[in-house]
Amino acid sequence: MECCTPVFEGVLNADEAVHTADLLTALGDPARLRIVSMMAAAPGGSVCGCELEGPLGLAQPTVSHHLRILREAGLIAGDRRGRWVHYRVVPERLAEITDALRPRVPTG
């Protein structure tokens, strides 16, 4: 006995799914969301790594770990200014997430 509509392939193939899932996973952590939020809200759009440890309440290696994940996902970029590294959001990369989600929302 058949159920309903015939089997179909999803519009999102396996590779696309892995790519988008990587971005979502990189951002899917409270600490990393707050980091990105801080950067977006910072005057000039960038924040010194040394400012994150305190507000987040995390140890320095942990912050560095999260920054690395965000950096490797391309969601943030950092440039060294002497002793410090200033990080900023990469808007195009963030938009990639919303772009991947928007078409999936049926307006109705």
Add this chain to the structure above:
Amino acid sequence: MECCTPVFEGVLNADEAVHTADLLTALGDPARLRIVSMMAAAPGGSVCGCELEGPLGLAQPTVSHHLRILREAGLIAGDRRGRWVHYRVVPERLAEITDALRPRVPTG
């Protein structure tokens, strides 16, 4: 020696961050992304659970596991039609993610 701008609190507090991270984590898996994609692309906007096992290449308990996570996150909803359960995307919940991300993107 001071670094740069004074320490500031991120615009995203801990609770908000956890909430948004939960949504991103629920969606941050290739299988779950494809499931949502299939529902959004399905005629009528809903898909029978029995159709997912094949295209995804996953065992039935695994599919059920992913459906549960998406359901508990409020991203999908399912109603039983006799022997089968039809699932559909909850657009408002998906929009919650894009809404949480959009304001963080500085346009410039």
Add this chain to the structure above:
DNA sequence: TCGATGTATTGATGATTGTCGATACATCGA
């Protein structure tokens, strides 16, 4: 009532993750 079929749960397992202490690397001021 009973077998068939779709769905959910349980239990187990290997892999991944978030966290931090210890430590190494990088850069500055003296």
Add this chain to the structure above:
DNA sequence: TCGATGTATCGACAATCATCAATACATCGA
């Protein structure tokens, strides 16, 4: 050159996760 300070990496550990076989639950047709 040397100590101080910001950053990155290493190693370890507990927690979580994705996966599936086995099994239980739910519903239909006969």
